[in-house]
Every structure is written in C-alpha cells, then in structure tokens.
Amino acid sequence: MGLLKALISIFVLSHTVGSLTEFSFKEISFFKEWMIKHNKNYTPEEYEHRLQTFIQKKRKIEVHNSAGHSFQTTRGSHLSSSGLLPQFVDWRKKGNYVTPVKNQGGCGSCWTFSTTGCLESVIAIKTGKLVSLAEQQLVDCAKNFKNHGCAGGLPSQAFEYIKYNNGLERESDYPYEGKDGPCRFQASKAAAFVKDVVNITECDEMGMMDAVARLNPVSFAFDVTDDFLSYTEGVYSNYFYIQRGKNMCGLAACASYPIALL
Structure with a gap:
C-alpha cells in the first residue's frame, strides 16, 4: 500500500510539472500580469487549472486573429468553455x-x-x-x-x-x-x-x-x-x-x- 501511494504521488507530481512545462515563460508571465490587472487570486490547487484554461484560450485568440478576426483576453478568459455558467444551480x-x-x-x-x-x-x-x-x-x-x-x-x-x-x-x-x-x-x-x-x-x-x-x-x-x-416566525416569502x-x-x-x- 505504501509503494502504491508513493507511485501515485510521483505520477501526480510528474503530471503537474509536465503540464506546466507546456507553457512558455512569456505565456506564464502574461497570465500573472492578467491576474494582477483583474485582481485575481487562486489557491495552489486552482492555479494550474486556471493557467491552463487561460493559455489555451490565448492561443486560440492568436490563431483567430491571424485569420483576420479580432479577439482579446478578457476578465472571463480564465473560465473554460465547459465551465460556462448555467442559468440555474440548486x-x-x-x-x-x-x-x-x-x-x-x-x-x-x-x-x-x-x-x-x-x-x-x-x-x-x-x-x-x-x-x-x-x-x-x-x-x-x-x-x-x-x-x-x-x-x-x-x-x-x-x-x-x-x-x-x-x-x-x-x-x-x-x-x-x-x-x-x-x-x-x-x-x-x-x-x-x-x-x-x-x-x-x-x-x-x-x-x-x-x-x-x-x-x-x-x-x-x-x-x-x-x-x-420585525421577523418572528414562518417562511419569509x-x-x-x-x-x-x-x-x-x-x-x-x-x-x-x-x-x-x-
């Protein structure tokens, strides 16, 4: 069991490091500047997810713009397409x-x-x-x-x-x-x-x-x-x-x- 846990930990660590190395220093710096501009703060657990989503969107923007369209990073660039907000959550x-x-x-x-x-x-x-x-x-x-x-x-x-x-x-x-x-x-x-x-x-x-x-x-x-x-009891309707x-x-x-x- 101890060996299995160690192997899982190594896999998670290598996966994390590997995913971060997919991005250039310039891209990561751009993301950090965007965080400062929009006053964003993330926990370590969330940072990589947001970084990956942001840079993937940034790269798509660059491809679109090279074809004559006009896009730019926005306040919502850290949100993934699968994470578009639903109309209702309960x-x-x-x-x-x-x-x-x-x-x-x-x-x-x-x-x-x-x-x-x-x-x-x-x-x-x-x-x-x-x-x-x-x-x-x-x-x-x-x-x-x-x-x-x-x-x-x-x-x-x-x-x-x-x-x-x-x-x-x-x-x-x-x-x-x-x-x-x-x-x-x-x-x-x-x-x-x-x-x-x-x-x-x-x-x-x-x-x-x-x-x-x-x-x-x-x-x-x-x-x-x-x-x-003045409320005392019942459901506030x-x-x-x-x-x-x-x-x-x-x-x-x-x-x-x-x-x-x-």
Whole structure:
C-alpha cells in the first residue's frame, strides 16, 4: 500500500510539472500580469487549472486573429468553455449536499449558520457524507478571529477560526443554544477541518457565480432590510430583486468558501 501511494504521488507530481512545462515563460508571465490587472487570486490547487484554461484560450485568440478576426483576453478568459455558467444551480437537487433549514432564534448568529452550511456542503460534495456542524462552537469560541458571538461576525473569519483551531464539532456534540457562552470545544470530537479559505475578490459577482456553478455553495453577508428586524416566525416569502453587477445589499462584498481538509 505504501509503494502504491508513493507511485501515485510521483505520477501526480510528474503530471503537474509536465503540464506546466507546456507553457512558455512569456505565456506564464502574461497570465500573472492578467491576474494582477483583474485582481485575481487562486489557491495552489486552482492555479494550474486556471493557467491552463487561460493559455489555451490565448492561443486560440492568436490563431483567430491571424485569420483576420479580432479577439482579446478578457476578465472571463480564465473560465473554460465547459465551465460556462448555467442559468440555474440548486445544490439541494444535485444530491445529499445541503442540511435542512436551521433556526438561529434571537441570537445574531446568522454568520455561524452560513459558515456551517457552506462547510457542510463542501465536505458532502467531496466525501458523500453530510454532517450537521456546530454553530454554537462558533458563537462561543471564534471571538479571537474578530467575531462577536450573538452580536455578529463573518463567515470568512469563522473559516479562519476553524482552520487554525484544528476543527469544528458536530452539532450533536455541541448543541445550539442561541446565546453566548464559554468555549467548550473538545479537539477529540472535531468532525470538520479547513485546509484553506478562499476569499472571492470583492464585488466579483462572476467569481461568485463561477464558484457556485463549478465547485460548491458560497458564504456571503448581506445588509438586512427593516422587514427582517420585525421577523418572528414562518417562511419569509418576499422576493429579493437584485440588480446584477451593482453589489446590491453588499452581496458581493465579502464572499468566501472553505477548502476542506479531508
């Protein structure tokens, strides 16, 4: 088994190095300049995929232009043709990837539910196992990462807490109480881990859509309306009318998702 793992590792490494050597230094430099221009940041796992897609498109552009047509690299040149965004994505219908709706009660802990919901789905998509995670642990324990329990927080900062805290417990082991309390995290009961956090470029709505369509659900924060302040129970049935490209309600200001450590 050890030899097999070693051989697999060698194959993956040689495949990665080989694919990168297909590109010239000039092409790679052009891609890096494009990343700076469009404020793009990728994890190591995603960088090669985006580089390959971008350079393949760039080469096609050069061929087209030599025939008298006119094309150029754009903000969307990192997207593959197979990755063109669908009109509609519902991860609930793709499989057992989304936990049921939960209730935060009177505690301002919405950020914890966005955090757990996203991480639950990321892990389920990768492993096929859907586990409900502990919002209360985030309420009680994530304050050193600029979160404030029932007074608010951000999913991106909660993902950082999980990453550096070495895990998040199951909801069944750390039940939700809807109030601030002392941290009772037990590392031996940790059920979910974060390897890295992807913060989508501010106001990059295309980046948000690409992540949801190609990878997994995304966590984001938004500015609540006055209606929410009077909400008590039931299903909120009003529609959200959002104008694309305007960062309405701050939807694209702070979007993120975790890369799970499996």
